[in-house]
Amino acid sequence: MSPRIARTVAELRAALAPHRADGVGFVPTMGALHEGHLSLLRAARDDNGTVVLSIFVNPTQFGEAADLDAYPRTEAADVALAAEAGVDVVFAPSVAEMYPAGFATMVSVGGAITGTLEGAERGRSHFDGVATVVAKLLLAVQPDRAYFGAKDAQQVVVVRRMVADLGIPVEIVTLPTSRDADGLARSSRNTRLSPRDRAVAAAIPRSLRAAQDAFAGGIRDPRSLTDTVRAELAGLNPEYVEVVDADSLAPIAEVERPALLALAVRVGPVRLIDNVVLVPGLDDRIPLGPNGSDHA
Ligand code: PAF
Numbered sequence: 001m002s003p004r005i006a007r008t009v010a011e012l013r014a015a016l017a018p019h020r021a022d023g024v025g026f027v028p029t030m031g032a033l034h035e036g037h038l039s040l041l042r043a044a045r046d047d048n049g050t051v052v053l054s055i056f057v058n059p060t061q062f063g064e065a066a067d068l069d070a071y072p073r074t075e076a077a078d079v080a081l082a083a084e085a086g087v088d089v090v091f092a093p094s095v096a097e098m099y100p101a102g103f104a105t106m107v108s109v110g111g112a113i114t115g116t117l118e119g120a121e122r123g124r125s126h127f128d129g130v131a132t133v134v135a136k137l138l139l140a141v142q143p144d145r146a147y148f149g150a151k152d153a154q155q156v157v158v159v160r161r162m163v164a165d166l167g168i169p170v171e172i173v174t175l176p177t178s179r180d181a182d183g184l185a186r187s188s189r190n191t192r193l194s195p196r197d198r199a200v201a202a203a204i205p206r207s208l209r210a211a212q213d214a215f216a217g218g219i220r221d222p223r224s225l226t227d228t229v230r231a232e233l234a235g236l237n238p239e240y241v242e243v244v245d246a247d248s249l250a251p252i253a254e255v256e257r258p259a260l261l262a263l264a265v266r267v268g269p270v271r272l273i274d275n276v277v278l279v280p281g282l283d284d285r286i287p288l289g290p291n292g293s294d295h296a
Pocket residue numbers: 028029030056058061130133134152155
């Protein structure tokens with residue numbers, strides 16, 4: 001069955017009013033749905049009586065106007081996929097609905113978690129944009145559970161902090177990064193990679209896998225782990241490759257508890273991010289398919 005399309009918060013609330021008792025699951029997206037989003041929708045479908053998908057390319061989280069303009073917009077195809085995934089309501093507001101004239105309030109998560117990695121590279125304003133739109137979406141949908149992918153690991157840390165600090169009554173559910181057969185993390189931006197860039201981008205999961213191999217072999221020094229990644233990415237000149245504490249995102253001297261190994265790199269016109277969590281005592285390596293160079 002086709003989902004109901006709500007363009008305004010009032011339409012959304014009216015559509016959800018009769019269904020709140022069975023639990024509302026919410027998957028916020030910027031559209032251009034791929035298998036990663038579908039896995040979030042499947043989890044939401046399993047856990048809740050009603051599933052809401054939002055499609056909104058949020059201007060306040062983009063630094064470069066060119067990136068915002070180039071972001072893929074494929075609403076008709078997204079709604080068709082949403083129907084197959086059993087979504088009940090698609091919330092697809094306009095920019096004016098989310099940011100009406102006179103809009104003047106931003107949600108800003110401070111501290112180390114927004115100052116490092118993506119925050120250092122793109123500026124804290126990126127996460128101000130994310131926190132503001134996610135807060136607005138959560139207030140509009142008022143879900144019981146909201147689902148996020150682990151590819152945007154820092155976003156998840158920021159959203160969890162905001163939800164705790166503002167006392168927003170929602171459970172944040174994080175699902176593992178969805179990957180293609182060669183290990184590349186699925187992203188709406190991947191559609192902008194040429195076939196040649198796509199082949200080059202396969203070095204990203206290989207580099208993370210090499211670090212996971214080193215970690216499984218007992219390497220705990222962040223510098224050795226990031227050097228391993230950089231060696232695999234030779235020629236790609238990553239914006240950052242860092243190992244930080246998985247919860248606080250603070251720098252660490254050695255991996256003694258769960259750590260986030262995160263990177264950002266430009267391939268052709270596209271900026272890609274990826275990460276793995278390194279957990280002492282847990283071997284959870286990225287499987288690299290037939291075109292990757294799996295040596296497990
Ligand atoms: O991860 C995304 O797609 C976006 O950052 C989100 C959470 C939908 C907010 O615009």
